[in-house]
Amino acid sequence: MLLFLFMKKAHLKPFAISTSDLGEELDMSQQNVSRRLLLLTDQGYVKRTREGISLTKKARKEIASLYASMKRIFEEGQMEIQGTVTKGIGEGRYYLDMPQYKKQMKKKLGFEPYPGTLNIKIKGTWQREQLLQQEPIIITGFKDKKRTYGDLFAYKCKLENHECALIVPLRTHHGPNILEIVCPFNIRKKLGKKDGQRVKVIIW
Secondary structure, X not given: OHHHHXXXXXXXXXXXXXXXXXXXXXXXXXXXXXXXXXXXXXXXXXXXXXXXXXXXXXXXXXXXXXXXXXXHHHHHOXXXXXXXXXXXXXXXXXXXXXXXXXXXXXXXXXXXXXXXXEEEEOOOOHHHHHHHOOOOEEXXXXXXXOOEEOOEEEEEEEEOOEEEEEEEEOOOOOOOOXXXXXXXXXXXXXXXXXXXXXXXXXXX
């Protein structure tokens, strides 16, 4: 929706369109359009007036960032994700200690992961959505007598020239704006990373 409004130059002047017409353009129901517009307004991406719909400065920055990332993907075959280090809840350590996951990671990623993840908080969720469109390395889930453990999607990456992997659990208590990185060493200790510091991850 943001891209459609951008193409209609809503970042320059209000774009006058009804929710029903917008739904026809985007192939979605009027109710769905209204919900999405309300959400985008609440998130600060859109302003609605009598003159029409306008994109905010925040929306322009998001689209520019998306363009830059997509440009790098097509030109370099790589994807760059930026975010800030944030404190985890210990979930990664629990799962990475399980031999069923650990053995697969060693075989499929080429290293045995240190039992703990570096959590990265990204701005918005579009980077995660882009990531999920890439072909993942699947770490297969399993069952034991107590419960079922879901699949993990893994993507090889580099963090400050160190080969690591970005893990996306299909079941997690983290929100969609949190990504987890595993390495064969204690990332925080080796790189001296603290909460709030920015990091750049290159997916390849």
